[in-house]
Amino acid sequence: MPVTTSRREQILTEAARLFARHGFHGVSIDGIGAAVGVSGPALYRHFPSKEGLLAEMLVGISEHLLAGGQELAAEHADPVALLDALVAFHTDFALRQPELITVQDRDLANLPDPSRRRVRGLQRAYVEIWVDALRRADLAAGEEAARVAAHGAFGLMNSTPRSAGHTRGDVAAPVLVAMTRAALRASPV
Amino acid sequence: MPVTTSRREQILTEAARLFARHGFHGVSIDGIGAAVGVSGPALYRHFPSKEGLLAEMLVGISEHLLAGGQELAAEHADPVALLDALVAFHTDFALRQPELITVQDRDLANLPDPSRRRVRGLQRAYVEIWVDALRRADLAAGEEAARVAAHGAFGLMNSTPRSAGHTRGDVAAPVLVAMTRAALRASPV
DNA sequence: CGCTAACGTGAACGCTCACTAACACCACCC
DNA sequence: GGGTGGTGTTAGTGAGCGTTCACGTTAGCG
Numbered sequence: 001m002p003v004t005t006s007r008r009e010q011i012l013t014e015a016a017r018l019f020a021r022h023g024f025h026g027v028s029i030d031g032i033g034a035a036v037g038v039s040g041p042a043l044y045r046h047f048p049s050k051e052g053l054l055a056e057m058l059v060g061i062s063e064h065l066l067a068g069g070q071e072l073a074a075e076h077a078d079p080v081a082l083l084d085a086l087v088a089f090h091t092d093f094a095l096r097q098p099e100l101i102t103v104q105d106r107d108l109a110n111l112p113d114p115s116r117r118r119v120r121g122l123q124r125a126y127v128e129i130w131v132d133a134l135r136r137a138d139l140a141a142g143e144e145a146a147r148v149a150a151h152g153a154f155g156l157m158n159s160t161p162r163s164a165g166h167t168r169g170d171v172a173a174p175v176l177v178a179m180t181r182a183a184l185r186a187s188p189v
Numbered sequence: 190m191p192v193t194t195s196r197r198e199q200i201l202t203e204a205a206r207l208f209a210r211h212g213f214h215g216v217s218i219d220g221i222g223a224a225v226g227v228s229g230p231a232l233y234r235h236f237p238s239k240e241g242l243l244a245e246m247l248v249g250i251s252e253h254l255l256a257g258g259q260e261l262a263a264e265h266a267d268p269v270a271l272l273d274a275l276v277a278f279h280t281d282f283a284l285r286q287p288e289l290i291t292v293q294d295r296d297l298a299n300l301p302d303p304s305r306r307r308v309r310g311l312q313r314a315y316v317e318i319w320v321d322a323l324r325r326a327d328l329a330a331g332e333e334a335a336r337v338a339a340h341g342a343f344g345l346m347n348s349t350p351r352s353a354g355h356t357r358g359d360v361a362a363p364v365l366v367a368m369t370r371a372a373l374r375a376s377p378v
Numbered sequence: 379c380g381c382t383a384a385c386g387t388g389a390a391c392g393c394t395c396a397c398t399a400a401c402a403c404c405a406c407c408c
Numbered sequence: 409g410g411g412t413g414g415t416g417t418t419a420g421t422g423a424g425c426g427t428t429c430a431c432g433t434t435a436g437c438g
Contacts, residue, residue, distance in 0.1 A: 007385085022298055025214030028425060041427070042386055050426065105351060106295050109211055141364075144356060148364045151352040152345045156372060159344030160337060162294060167337055175330075175337045182375030183345060183368040196415085217395060227416070230397070234415055239396065 008046050010036050012060075015053055020099035024054060024107040054107060055115035061100050062122035065093065069129040079137035086130060087180045091157045095169040095176075098161030105158070127151070139184055153180050197235050199225050201249075204242055209288035209350075213243060213296040243296060244304035250289050251311035254282065258318040268326035275319060276369045280346045284358040284365075287350030294347065316340070328373060338373060345369050 005013075014035040018027040029050055030040045047053040068089050076082035094101050108119060130150040131143070140146035157180055160172045194202075203224040207216040218239055219229045236242040257278050265271035283290050297308060319339040320332070329335035346369055349361045 023212065023214065023296075025212065026299065029427085030425080038386065040387085041429095044427075045385055107212075110215065144360050145364050148349060148356060148361045149368060151348045152365055152368050155344035155346075155348030155351065156341045157344075159340045162344065163340040167333060171333050172337045175334050176341055178375050179338060179341050179372040183372040186367050186371030218397085219395080229417085231416055233397075 007036070011043060011046060011053070012057055016057060016099040016103055019054070019057075019107060020102040024103075024110040051110070051112050051115075054103075055111055055119075057100070058104055058108065058111060058119045059115065059122070061097075061104050062119050062126070065090070066122050066126045066129075068093070069126050073129050073133075079133040082133045083130075083137060083139075083184055084181060086133065087153070087157070087177055087184070090154070091173055091176050091180065094158050094161055095173055101158050101161045134184065149184060153184060156180050156183060196225070200232060200235060200242070201246055205246060205288040205292055208243070208246075208296060209291040213292075213299040240299070240301050240304075243292075244300055244308075246289070247293055247297065247300060247308045248304065248311070250286075250293050251308050251315070254279070255311050255315045255318075257282070258315050262318050262322075268322040271322045272319075272326060272328075272373055273370060275322065276342070276346070276366055276373070279343070280362055280365050280369065283346050283350055284362055290347050290350045323373065342369050342373055345372060 011032065015027070015032050018032060018035060029043055032053075033040045033042055043050075043053070047056070069086060072085045072089060073082060076085055108116060111119065127147065127150050130153070131140075131146040134140040134146040134149055135143075140149055157176055160167055160176065200221065204216070204221050207221060207224060218232055221242075222229045222231055232239075232242070236245070258275060261274045261278060262271060265274055297305060300308065316336065316339050319342070320329075320335040323329040323335040323338055324332075329338055346365055349356055349365065
């Protein structure tokens with residue numbers, strides 16, 4: 001890993017910004033090129049296609065989340081403590097990388113089939129960590145309810161990137177963490 | 190208003206389904222036409238443009254939510270009771286019209302400028318009802334925190350349409366309602 | 379020094395797509 | 409029965425865009 005951001009990473013960063021703002025189909029190859037200071041087809045020296053670029057982005061996010069989740073799961077035996085750690089971890093990521101979060105759950109449909117399956121698999125494994133913790137902590141009335149609760153928590157923690165976005169992280173973070181923890185504890189009605 | 194769904198409404202319904210699945214730019218005029226049994230440019234007999242169709246859809250949603258919110262606000266003097274009613278109302282809408290919810294917060298960016306401003310204004314007014322109730326109920330540590338909490342609640346309630354989607358509503362609804370209420374009560378840390 | 383590989387450019391191609399134009403059908407009504 | 413407005417169709421047009429191609433430049437290296 002180079003100390004100076006490589007052109008590849010530069011492209012990924014700017015593309016994420018643009019995709020988050022205008023959507024995958026709302027951004028042109030020329031537009032991405034212009035954002036990094038080169039023009040148009042130069043991207044094909046670094047990525048096989050526009051879809052390939054998106055694929056690398058989304059796979060990267062999913063892998064990062066799953067890796068973090070697995071690490072926390074290994075550290076915490078107590079499911080309630082694990083959930084608290086997961087909430088902190090996910091909230092931190094969502095507030096630090098708002099563009100990635102936005103792109104991830106808006107443009108998944110634009111992935112070519114094999115990559116989409118890959119991302120879906122990674123996401124499913126990540127969700128499974130949450131579902132498992134919820135069930136072990138007796139915080140869900142069943143498999144399906146646990147899944148609803150996990151997705152609900154994601155929606156809550158991912159909400160700030162999607163909406164205004166320019167809320168300062170140090171204001172939003174404690175609110176979101178407190179809300180999510182309370183929401184999870186309340187799920188079994 | 191005809192008892193049989195007019196062609197206009199038919200188009201709006203099918204377009205919502207398609208937009209939700211593939212995104213605004215991922216759906217063609219011909220595709221929408223095919224979905225309602227006519228082909229292609231026939232849509233221009235009912236809508237001025239593809240963007241106009243989207244505009245009518247999103248304005249309709251925003252107006253519906255705002256109207257519902259205002260009605261509830263008029264009925265409930267107690268802010269906590271109002272919040273409970275808002276949660277029930279919004280959750281019901283989100284689970285009954287998952288496609289509309291999906292399109293609303295994914296494709297707002299694809300609206301032409303005047304309509305986008307219109308929708309943003311309606312949304313802001315709707316959020317204001319929530320923010321106001323939260324503050325009057327002493328459930329937020331400040332203006333900005335209240336806004337974060339409101340958007341968080343939306344993210345939670347809107348989560349099921351976005352994710353799996355094929356979860357049965359009568360399973361998801363009570364879980365989401367309980368989670369959202371708990372989350373809102375927890376927001377002041 | 380020449381060879382090579384990495385990186386960039388502008389021009390061209392081919393396709394999709396929103397939108398328009400010209401025409402047809404049909405219900406309705408005076 | 410003829411005019412009229414609503415609703416459809418097919419063919420065409422022009423623009424945008426992803427991708428490829430042929431070519432230029434530069435850096436490293438035997």
